[in-house]
Amino acid sequence: MSLSNIFNIAGSGMSAQSVRLNTVASNIANAESVSSSIDETYRARHPVFATMLQQAQGSGGQSLFSERDEAGVGVRVTGIVEDQSELLARYEPSNPAANAEGYVYYPNVNVVEEMADMISASRAFQSNAELMNTAKTMMQKVLTLGQ
Structure with missing residues (x-):
């Protein structure tokens, strides 16, 4: 694996964490939205993440350890799934969105969990950005070796 592949790997991580941050923002924004059904x-x-392996990129077999040690070449978002846990039904007959029985349904969003997920995604994004800076510094040092 060359040093330049690090930028692709860290970039895929930053892209994946951006998707994660977007879904967290959507969840928090809709946490108090109500519906009658x-x-x-x-x-x-x-979001659901998956590892992109070196072999899947068509460059497997170049390493002595390729048979038992497939190096990851990044991460990808395979999809975004909806949480199927139970929704919260509240009896609020005065709510304009209430159904005929007087119930409104609130999303299954736990704001505390979403905030923790937001912090985790933010830290992962930050770590990937720092990784890119470190790789850039290393490449600059390699260029000055012959001087």
């Missing part, structure tokens, strides 16, 4: 109520969304 279960089918129309917002459900929390979460």
Whole structure:
């Protein structure tokens, strides 16, 4: 693996964490939205990540350890899934969105968990950015070796 591949790997990580931050923002924004039916109520969304392996990129077999040690070449978002946990039904007959029985349905978004997820995604993004800076510094040092 060359030093330049680090930028692609860290970039894919930053892109994945951006998707994660976007889903967290969407979940928090819709945390207090109400609906009169279960089918129309917002459900929390979460991205699903997968490792992109070296072999899948067509460059496997170049390493002595390729048979048992596939190096990752980044991360990708395979999709965004809806949380299927139960929605919160509250009896609020005065709410304009209440159904005929007087119930409104709130999303299954836990704001505390979403905030923790936001902090985690932010730190992961920051770590990937720092990794890029470190790789850039290393490449600059390599260029000055012959001087």
